[in-house]
Amino acid sequence: MTEPAAQSFPGATTRERHPLKAIPAADWAAALESAAKEVFGPEWEQQLAKFIVFLRRRVSGDYSVDEYGFDRELTQRFLLAVLRPIKEKWFRVEVRGIENIPTDGGALIVSNHSGTIPMDGLMTMVSVHDELGRNLRPLGADLVFRLPIVGNIARKAGATLACSEDAERMLRGGELVGVWPEGFKGIGKPYSERYKLQRFGRGGFVSSALRTGVPIVPLSVVGAEEIYPLVGNIPALAKVLGLPYLPITPFFPLLGPLGLVPLPSKWLIEFGEPIRTDAYDSSEADDPMLVFNVTDQVRETIQQTLYRLLGERASVFG
Template structure:
């Protein structure tokens, strides 16, 4: 063994006593920090994460945004800094008044979850075809919010509505300003040719007025006029399935004589209406899911197909079956009507 080697004893002989080493270590520690702990050894202070905003805070924020939007709307109205297209669509009104008024229903009341928004194209026309339900057609309004707010380019959804909607004094003006028009072939083709995203609800009043016992069972889709419009313009058809709308006003009956007297398609009876008066008009807060399916292309059809009843029936039936199967899928995944 070399003389300069340092021997570390395994047993027996020891170096400086343990007590003296500990004493020197503690003294050095006290010199470094009064507490005996080096500052770098101290744990970083734990900062509590801010609590998530309450429902009341969210509502207050939405209300504040709405007030600001309305103030901006009034300013632009007074200065004339807005435009209206040939259908009466007022983009400034829609962005600052109409959509902000619908968002509390969309975000807080129905808590809508949107799936497949990427199936709405970024450019060019598209025809969104959806199921229709709920006694009052709120589903169309929620679909318009979904497309505008969730699409990366915030595209407006131009709905084709029944004639009845444009015969009501206040409703007609709001519908026109929000960009909607009559459910007729000429208007549909003009909008699609202009590159707009257009929505149609082929079930019509048969869908929204059906009894609760037939919920989520699609009614007849008509003769395929919407398919013909898509074929003529070469625009894709995007199937849309909405779950949650059937439960907002469960229709358990109707008063046909009163409906005829008032000139309405039907006068519904629900568990809360008309027994509870105005309170019965409040929609139940069901949990909604809106899914936009894979587009069905139509640009491969020739112009003759747009007038061929068999071709129209085949495509119409394909669209209807796609929506129906998606409804079944969404219903199977849903755990609770109100919790989702």
């Protein structure tokens, strides 16, 4: 018995059935317009045009940075835009006391530090810009600027080395400067010590404020302690990698990259009343007792505010 001859059909070939050719050009245009409205909003045509101009300037090198490497346009149009949904949708940051930050002129914002990675600094930067329209210039540890990619991004976002010379130059120039005196001791402390302030160094930030006569604004942040609960450390491996600590959390490294996703804790950040320094003579910045007393005042203000905010927060994730 012979096999029946293969029947040929005049249907379309594989090439002719390409999925892109099955969609009319008008449908593609409608889909792209819908996507543009979703990304850029109702005035998507104007926003898209501005975005194209922005990209053209970046490619051609037609943009400026200040003496510290701060790229204002890139920070506002890209970096803060990326962080804003995390602030508003993930951590649901509630900002209080923004009126305590001067609307112009130099000021020093001093905050507690926590969270295993410095997410609190990033959320503070976005909050200050959104609420006040000012750019917060963070002071960072030298390790930040030694890291590949991270160091370059930090510079472009307005950060500079945490040294008195740069801090005082910025403050005299009318900048809003942020400092986290606990340093790595704050963000790397165990979860069992959450919201207990570590030592504030030797008070170098107070000396800078006294020399420049700018107000010190205490900042208390509740919520960052819970994003990566630190339950352990691997000091030997951290030393090999040149890191201050290598964290172990309930999800990292157990869940691999998934463990790097921060938990969606509810954040409260409150800017306290400014502590004025313009009544002192700049020479008093070298008085160790005065520096100690002001440092202790700032630290105690932040600590007591943390306790109060913890009592007001309904729940960690609520």
